[in-house]
Amino acid sequence: MTTLLEHRYRAGEMHRFQAAGEEFVYMPQAGAIFALDAATNGVLGLLQDGVAAHDDLVTALADQGMATGDAEGLLRELRMVRLVEAENVVALAPIVDTPPDDFPLQALVLNVTNQCNLACTYCYEFGADKISTQTGKTKYMTPETARAAVDFLLESAKGREAVHITFFGGETLMNFRLLQDAVNYADARAAETGRRVTYSLTTNATLLTDPIIDFLADHAVGVTVSIDGPAEMQDARRVYKSGKGSYAVILPRLKALIARHKTRAIAARVTLSAGVTDVVGIYHHLKHEIGFHEIGFAPVTTTDEGHDFGLNGDGMSAVLAGFNALADEWLEYALRGEMHGFSNVSETMSELVVGTNKSHPCGAGLGLLGVSPSGDLSPCHRFTDADEHVLGHINSGVDQAKRSDFLTRGHVGSKYECTSCWARPLCAGGCHHEAFVRYGDTGHANLHYCDWIRGWTDRVLDIYGTLAVRNPEFLERFADRKGLS
Amino acid sequence: MKHLKPLNVKARRIEADISAAIEEDVVALQQAPRPHVPLGCSLSFSPGWEVDASGGTAGLCQPAERDIYDCYVTCFWPVQMADHVNYSADWASNCAAATKDWRSLDIVFP
Numbered sequence: 001m002t003t004l005l006e007h008r009y010r011a012g013e014m015h016r017f018q019a020a021g022e023e024f025v026y027m028p029q030a031g032a033i034f035a036l037d038a039a040t041n042g043v044l045g046l047l048q049d050g051v052a053a054h055d056d057l058v059t060a061l062a063d064q065g066m067a068t069g070d071a072e073g074l075l076r077e078l079r080m081v082r083l084v085e086a087e088n089v090v091a092l093a094p095i096v097d098t099p100p101d102d103f104p105l106q107a108l109v110l111n112v113t114n115q116c117n118l119a120c121t122y123c124y125e126f127g128a129d130k131i132s133t134q135t136g137k138t139k140y141m142t143p144e145t146a147r148a149a150v151d152f153l154l155e156s157a158k159g160r161e162a163v164h165i166t167f168f169g170g171e172t173l174m175n176f177r178l179l180q181d182a183v184n185y186a187d188a189r190a191a192e193t194g195r196r197v198t199y200s201l202t203t204n205a206t207l208l209t210d211p212i213i214d215f216l217a218d219h220a221v222g223v224t225v226s227i228d229g230p231a232e233m234q235d236a237r238r239v240y241k242s243g244k245g246s247y248a249v250i251l252p253r254l255k256a257l258i259a260r261h262k263t264r265a266i267a268a269r270v271t272l273s274a275g276v277t278d279v280v281g282i283y284h285h286l287k288h289e290i291g292f293h294e295i296g297f298a299p300v301t302t303t304d305e306g307h308d309f310g311l312n313g314d315g316m317s318a319v320l321a322g323f324n325a326l327a328d329e330w331l332e333y334a335l336r337g338e339m340h341g342f343s344n345v346s347e348t349m350s351e352l353v354v355g356t357n358k359s360h361p362c363g364a365g366l367g368l369l370g371v372s373p374s375g376d377l378s379p380c381h382r383f384t385d386a387d388e389h390v391l392g393h394i395n396s397g398v399d400q401a402k403r404s405d406f407l408t409r410g411h412v413g414s415k416y417e418c419t420s421c422w423a424r425p426l427c428a429g430g431c432h433h434e435a436f437v438r439y440g441d442t443g444h445a446n447l448h449y450c451d452w453i454r455g456w457t458d459r460v461l462d463i464y465g466t467l468a469v470r471n472p473e474f475l476e477r478f479a480d481r482k483g484l485s
Numbered sequence: 486m487k488h489l490k491p492l493n494v495k496a497r498r499i500e501a502d503i504s505a506a507i508e509e510d511v512v513a514l515q516q517a518p519r520p521h522v523p524l525g526c527s528l529s530f531s532p533g534w535e536v537d538a539s540g541g542t543a544g545l546c547q548p549a550e551r552d553i554y555d556c557y558v559t560c561f562w563p564v565q566m567a568d569h570v571n572y573s574a575d576w577a578s579n580c581a582a583a584t585k586d587w588r589s590l591d592i593v594f595p
Contacts, residue, residue: 024492027496030496030499031493031495032491032493032495032496032498033491033492033496034489034490034491034496035489035490035492036488036489037488037489037490040488040489073487074487074488077486077488077489077503078488078489080506081486081489081499081503083489352493353493353494354493354494355495355496355498357495464492465492468492
């Protein structure tokens with residue numbers, strides 16, 4: 001006797017959203033985005049309350065006027081895409097794999113000095129939450145170390161045609177001569193092997209001079225300026241050791257930078273902290289009064305105590321309201337075919353266009369490593385000079401056991417709380433460094449901003465859907481965009 | 486796909502995979518216009534496990550254990566079978582005619 005199995009279905013894992021009067025779905029297992037038609041919408045409606053039998057679904061669709069063959073075809077399509085799945089399917093445990101030891105390096109962040117001429121009160125390198133252990137260590141990277149780092153990068157990059165070097169600090173320009181030397185050396189070495197090196201630096205802009213700007217422009221060094229906004233906000237926490245604000249010093253230098261440096265977009269990177277939450281006001285000041293091409297925002301990293309600079313619930317609400325207002329502007333621009341400078345939207349859009357599905361929140365320890373002034377390797381610039389996080393040395397190479405441990409713990413599959421979150425393909429648990437500061441473990445999910453991440457991702461999906469309906473050509477512009485952060 | 490419209494690179498890859506699967510990859514053994522007989526079995530002129538060499542079921546292995554034995558000799562059956570190439574070359578030495586001697590096929594302890 002044969003017993004036929006009754007196929008019963010449930011809805012697969014998905015995040016549904018509406019935009020411009022249409023229905024869409026974001027699929028976390030793949031990072032895929034689909035527009036749904038009315039029939040699909042109907043099937044998902046029938047599965048809203050749980051499980052339904054195949055035959056019952058076909059009957060229900062037939063009652064709505066669909067031919068039986070078409071109904072079978074629809075269910076087959078949804079099954080293959082996994083919008084519906086058999087009720088007894090058991091999700092596989094996430095696979096936590098680390099890349100091979102010879103995974104080719106793509107970028108180094110050279111911490112050219114751990115010294116800074118400012119004393120920003122929230123700084124993760126000097127402030128209350130610092131993890132670096134700088135006592136007794138080299139304060140300025142030597143040209144020999146920088147050259148060895150360049151050699152290490154080119155050697156470890158294997159088949160890559162282009163690699164990237166980011167100069168970081170401390171205040172990067174306090175060691176500008178080394179930066180110059182490293183760029184010239186790397187260009188020469190790369191030319192010997194027919195490869196390319198691209199550059200970027202982050203600076204507080206206090207030490208910019210016309211000759212420095214010209215060098216950066218001539219070598220197409222991308223510049224990101226850490227700045228918090230108009231004078232009263234910049235001077236609240238971005239101060240000299242005397243407590244004097246830095247706005248008046250940097251303003252004329254920023255104007256010169258933007259006027260003279262045309263080879264790369266000039267970006268501003270704003271740290272949001274207590275009292276510095278007027279996202280819209282800051283954006284318009286930096287974009288229209290100073291002239292930055294792109295402006296990105298991130299809340300300050302801090303522990304639970306928050307100190308005097310951490311953002312509380314009200315602060316984060318104000319930030320999200322500001323982000324939403326700027327997102328509205330971004331969409332208005334995009335519908336006209338113009339690019340808006342709010343890079344938090346642009347970055348997420350470019351990930352959604354590709355369908356990014358991350359195993360790790362960022363490239364730290366994968367294609368990217370930080371290098372301390374003394375040549376120690378770390379997962380990224382935020383772990384520079386922190387003994388506990390050293391991953392080797394440019395002369396001896398990567399400590400594979402430590403790297404593997406870092407990547408295993410940081411893998412999204414290791415973060416239990418992330419397994420049921422639809423935003424995990426883009427977030428993957430969030431910043432390793434922030435997790436360490438907050439929870440004492442680089443592999444801990446950053447649970448304090450989950451709602452925020454989901455809210456923001458949903459907002460950008462809404463923009464995505466609207467553009468897919470009303471200006472789909474605009475989405476194609478993001479195909480080649482590469483995130484720089 | 487008729488009902489879903491892919492809107493990003495990953496969705497388009499899923500669409501392409503599904504189209505390929507429908508057209509090329511998966512074929513039911515009895516699917517028209519003719520039965521598809523598993524390759525190894527059809528080459529050795531011995532019965533397969535769902536249809537026989539003529540596309541029917543009359544010539545299927547009897548008893549069921551014959552099926553296992555046939556896979557051991559002619560097909561790749563990765564899990565249940567003794568490894569007759571490396572470790573258990575004499576596994577079937579007591580089983581000259583599988584339809585009669587199948588009981589002498591024993592469990593292997595690697």
